[in-house]
Amino acid sequence: MDKDLADKPDRYTIQTIDKALTLIELLAERGSLSLIELTELLDQPKSSTYRIILTLQNRGFIDRDDEDGKYCLGYKQLMLTRSMLERSSLRTAALAEMKKLSERYGDTVNLGVLVDGEVLYIEILESQHPLRMTDTVGSRSPFHATGIGKAIASQLPEEEARELAERCGLKRLTANTIGEWDRLRAELEAVRARGYALDDQEIVEGARCVAAPVFNLHGKVEGAISLSGAMHRFGADKLDDIAAQVVLAANAVSRKMGYRQIE
Amino acid sequence: MDKDLADKPDRYTIQTIDKALTLIELLAERGSLSLIELTELLDQPKSSTYRIILTLQNRGFIDRDDEDGKYCLGYKQLMLTRSMLERSSLRTAALAEMKKLSERYGDTVNLGVLVDGEVLYIEILESQHPLRMTDTVGSRSPFHATGIGKAIASQLPEEEARELAERCGLKRLTANTIGEWDRLRAELEAVRARGYALDDQEIVEGARCVAAPVFNLHGKVEGAISLSGAMHRFGADKLDDIAAQVVLAANAVSRKMGYRQIE
DNA sequence: TACTTGGTTTCACTTATTAAAACCATTGTT
DNA sequence: AACAATGGTTTTAATAAGTGAAACCAAGTA
Numbered sequence: 001m002d003k004d005l006a007d008k009p010d011r012y013t014i015q016t017i018d019k020a021l022t023l024i025e026l027l028a029e030r031g032s033l034s035l036i037e038l039t040e041l042l043d044q045p046k047s048s049t050y051r052i053i054l055t056l057q058n059r060g061f062i063d064r065d066d067e068d069g070k071y072c073l074g075y076k077q078l079m080l081t082r083s084m085l086e087r088s089s090l091r092t093a094a095l096a097e098m099k100k101l102s103e104r105y106g107d108t109v110n111l112g113v114l115v116d117g118e119v120l121y122i123e124i125l126e127s128q129h130p131l132r133m134t135d136t137v138g139s140r141s142p143f144h145a146t147g148i149g150k151a152i153a154s155q156l157p158e159e160e161a162r163e164l165a166e167r168c169g170l171k172r173l174t175a176n177t178i179g180e181w182d183r184l185r186a187e188l189e190a191v192r193a194r195g196y197a198l199d200d201q202e203i204v205e206g207a208r209c210v211a212a213p214v215f216n217l218h219g220k221v222e223g224a225i226s227l228s229g230a231m232h233r234f235g236a237d238k239l240d241d242i243a244a245q246v247v248l249a250a251n252a253v254s255r256k257m258g259y260r261q262i263e
Numbered sequence: 264m265d266k267d268l269a270d271k272p273d274r275y276t277i278q279t280i281d282k283a284l285t286l287i288e289l290l291a292e293r294g295s296l297s298l299i300e301l302t303e304l305l306d307q308p309k310s311s312t313y314r315i316i317l318t319l320q321n322r323g324f325i326d327r328d329d330e331d332g333k334y335c336l337g338y339k340q341l342m343l344t345r346s347m348l349e350r351s352s353l354r355t356a357a358l359a360e361m362k363k364l365s366e367r368y369g370d371t372v373n374l375g376v377l378v379d380g381e382v383l384y385i386e387i388l389e390s391q392h393p394l395r396m397t398d399t400v401g402s403r404s405p406f407h408a409t410g411i412g413k414a415i416a417s418q419l420p421e422e423e424a425r426e427l428a429e430r431c432g433l434k435r436l437t438a439n440t441i442g443e444w445d446r447l448r449a450e451l452e453a454v455r456a457r458g459y460a461l462d463d464q465e466i467v468e469g470a471r472c473v474a475a476p477v478f479n480l481h482g483k484v485e486g487a488i489s490l491s492g493a494m495h496r497f498g499a500d501k502l503d504d505i506a507a508q509v510v511l512a513a514n515a516v517s518r519k520m521g522y523r524q525i526e
Numbered sequence: 527t528a529c530t531t532g533g534t535t536t537c538a539c540t541t542a543t544t545a546a547a548a549c550c551a552t553t554g555t556t
Numbered sequence: 557a558a559c560a561a562t563g564g565t566t567t568t569a570a571t572a573a574g575t576g577a578a579a580c581c582a583a584g585t586a
Contacts, residue, residue, distance in 0.1 A: 011535095012313075016277055021319070021322045021324060025322075029346070034563070034564090035565095045544070045545045046546095050275075051275050054276065075376055077344045078401045079379075081344040081401060083290075084340050115337075217329055220329075275565090278542070279573090299531085308575065332532085
């Protein structure tokens, strides 16, 4: 193999740590895995994998499942996440505005960011209505089929948006899902132009969603806020009003984050 | 120093990973820290700390705060935690029983485990009552002043319980908090004898709590369930009934976890 | 402009991680 | 009961990988 010291794994990445992180992610994806399974997935010798496991286990980052003796993520993760959420300036800044939206419309209000090419919900105020469809905090959705995802993507350089699209493959989830890059490209343009994104049954039949992007003090998209619910509550007659309020809320959050709109 | 190859840091711990984990925990505790602050806290050279940071950052485990450029935990943590919670057999097993308790009494129902010597709440069903005091999932409390903590500790070998006590210092939080090991020891004995723990305003004035331990299939305490609320709802006349139900619920969970009580 | 602070990069040194292999404990099979 | 199979634990020499000193750079500030 070309060992010209080349194919640098980012040159400064500490490989041991990287393996440990991969191991953690594997456990997150697959639930619980045995030493041998992890050995194979990591493509590392058993003893190395073992030492990584020991290290993580001693610190409570992973535990051993009581039933099958396999390894799984430890409760420690929960402590970390709580600190993270509590100090997330985006979440803090958004909460008050989200509450206002929730009170005004009674529908579900979501706050999401882009992580690993997917929309990750970091806060959700549940709808008060009997007919509701709610994700939970920490759950993920494909970006191309959600209001939040499109709102965020619309504010990224086109290059980045295309990479996202390639990465997720633009899978169709309903008849309305945008499944081709060309159409998505145009859609993002439209979203950018009007300042908010619509999801018309693109991820779930019968559900609609209006989303607007939130910017940080450097003017970079940080996430998006959305209002979502059963489609009969998002009729053509109501959309203008809802969109205006969602955009207002998102802008208020951006302002709290230190974003000062140019002119 | 005696460098006889001795004072082995657990011999098999991978130090680089250990440092990375420490860094993560530091960020969880302190919120956000700069490279230099982390360098000092870890007592490592700047470049080493830097490489650790880079590695974690590339993987989304830590982010950079937009405001001050300091490092903080990344949203990725949330994804990990969600998977963890979803697959936690304890939480899954407990949820149904917790709901029943919640419906029956309307008070707050908690599920907690012991992590790093503290009670960590991994599920909470909020009270329906106007006067309520609720922790949030992921928050922590000292074990000696909570029903859950005492319920769990009562099932540990005395040695372990004493270590816990030493570690947390048995700080007094209210007039009722048990502040001495001797008294706590006796209390744990009593808890063990009757099968449930009481917290009578030991952590917050005016609040009471009844907790019972949950065991895994090896018969080891895995956590505890509790019902908590304003003290007037936990009067002497009601305690027997509540305790019986909480114990019943906890036992049901233990059974779901595979625990078969001896005889 | 010079000074400070905090982040980024380099590189020779050497320690800490690797990987192969042996070991052990448990479980299931004949 | 003996045997193989499975999965986890421990050892060790070889060396790849991480360290740490120091230089560098960029941004802010006096």
